[in-house]
Amino acid sequence: MSSPYQKAYFLLSVANVKQLPSDEGIEVAIVGRSNAGKSSILNRITHNKQLARVSKTPGRTQLINLFKIDETRRIADLPGYGYAKVPLAAKQRWQTLVDTYLRTRQSLKGLLLVMDIRHPMRDLDTQLLEYCEHYQLPVHILLNKADKLTKGAIAKTLSEVKLALTPYRNSVTFSCFSALKGTGTQELHSLLDEWYGY
Numbered sequence: 001m002s003s004p005y006q007k008a009y010f011l012l013s014v015a016n017v018k019q020l021p022s023d024e025g026i027e028v029a030i031v032g033r034s035n036a037g038k039s040s041i042l043n044r045i046t047h048n049k050q051l052a053r054v055s056k057t058p059g060r061t062q063l064i065n066l067f068k069i070d071e072t073r074r075i076a077d078l079p080g081y082g083y084a085k086v087p088l089a090a091k092q093r094w095q096t097l098v099d100t101y102l103r104t105r106q107s108l109k110g111l112l113l114v115m116d117i118r119h120p121m122r123d124l125d126t127q128l129l130e131y132c133e134h135y136q137l138p139v140h141i142l143l144n145k146a147d148k149l150t151k152g153a154i155a156k157t158l159s160e161v162k163l164a165l166t167p168y169r170n171s172v173t174f175s176c177f178s179a180l181k182g183t184g185t186q187e188l189h190s191l192l193d194e195w196y197g198y
């Protein structure tokens with residue numbers, strides 16, 4: 001089955017928002033803790049295992065990697081956060097880069113917030129949610145690595161996450177996902193179709 005996401009290709013990596021392409025069209029960003037599976041999810045969305053680099057060493061990507069879907073639509077793979085071994089200066093650079101990006105990027109339509117389903121809603125995840133609430137930015141949480149849990153454990157986590165999200169008034173939705181097995185891909189494509197206006 002052909003989808004517009006299959007045509008995605010790497011555009012550029014930037015260390016500074018000033019280097020981003022002009023702020024037009026529609027952009028969707030993938031964010032989350034290091035190692036949660038952002039790059040793997042991007043590869044799953046685009047059916048392209050080679051598109052984003054998947055790494056066994058967390059905290060490697062310190063840049064915003066931009067991919068182009070078509071002339072007006074882009075997807076951004078943001079650097080991961082929360083990896084303890086990253087030096088403080090690098091953490092501060094991350095903070096500045098991501099803060100500025102989320103605050104200023106007009107074409108940003110929504111965020112895919114990736115969490116490891118075994119460790120959802122950690123400190124930095126909730127901080128990010130609060131930030132999005134403040135800026136009224138739609139967020140969809142992907143509880144990734146669902147293949148690592150039993151059905152019962154998944155159901156328990158889903159209800160805990162639902163409860164934890166009750167204070168948020170902006171648009172926050174969630175679903176479980178497995179970049180490894182492909183679970184949840186169809187649902188995610190539907191959401192992206194909506195955000196991108198396909």
Ligand SMILES: Nc1nc2c(ncn2[C@@H]2O[C@H](COP(=O)(O)OP(=O)(O)OP(=O)(O)O)[C@@H](O)[C@H]2O)c(=O)[nH]1
Nearest residue numbers: 034035036037038039040054055059080145179180
């Ligand atoms: N079992 C399982 N492993 C996964 C899944 N998604 C990703 N992984 C593994 O988790 C590790 C990290 O995946 P990445 O996609 O590189 O994660 P990332 O969030 O992009 O990491 P950083 O770029 O370092 O922040 C890799 O070893 C992946 O193979 C999944 O759904 N299930």
Ligand SMILES: [Mg+2]
Nearest residue numbers: 038039053061
């Ligand atoms: Mg990555």
